[in-house]
Amino acid sequence: MTLTKTLSSLTLLCVTSFTLNAADMKEMTITESIEARQEIMKKYKSWDKKLDSQFKAEQADSAILKEAAKFFQANSSDAFLAFFPEKVTPDGVKTAAKSGIWRSWEEFSAITNDVNLQASEALQFLENGDIKSATSSISEITNSCRSCHKKFKAR
Ligand code: HEC
Secondary structure, three states: OOHHHHHHHHHHHHHHHHHHHHHHHHOOOHHHHHHHHHHHHHHHHHHHHHHHHHHHOOOOOHHHHHHHHHHHHHOOOHHHHOOOOOOOOOOOOOOOEOOHHHHOHHHHHHHHHHHHHHHHHHHHHHHOOOHHHHHHHHHHHHHHHHHHHHHHEOO
């Protein structure tokens, strides 16, 4: 095989896999996206509850903090934003997402990107045995609920 041929089949391979990924994404309907993000939010809520007693404790349990930080890290930023496709009329399922999300996409993204950053910071603090700072990073995550909901979630 000549170099040109090898290169062009490589290009073809890349184009094909990219197209496949885009197709995979499209397979999720708007209803499925809404259900997926609401499912994530329910988990946020149970973590929020679980963490409350940790914040009240003299010293939080580092294993619980670590699990929480990993959860928030994996379910924020792009992994969360992926379930907010451009607003179209949802076919059936109810959503509390306000249309301001798409009008102020950067502001909305910034909040969940911060959650991701704070989760990463918390993991770093835990790595260094600094439970106090990790607790404070995670408590910032639990403060993000209100600031995001106030503007972007209907009651
Ligand atoms: C970046 C913005 C953002 C952050 C941060 C955020 N939420 Fe939400 N939340 C939303 C949006 C938007 C909805 C509405 C989703 C929908 O109905 O489509 C929602 C919905 C919910 C729901 C309702 C889920 C359902 O059953 O329909 C709960 C509970 C919830 N959030 C809890 C939390 C908690 C607890 C936190 C913080 C630990 C949090 N959220 C952080 C944006 C956010």
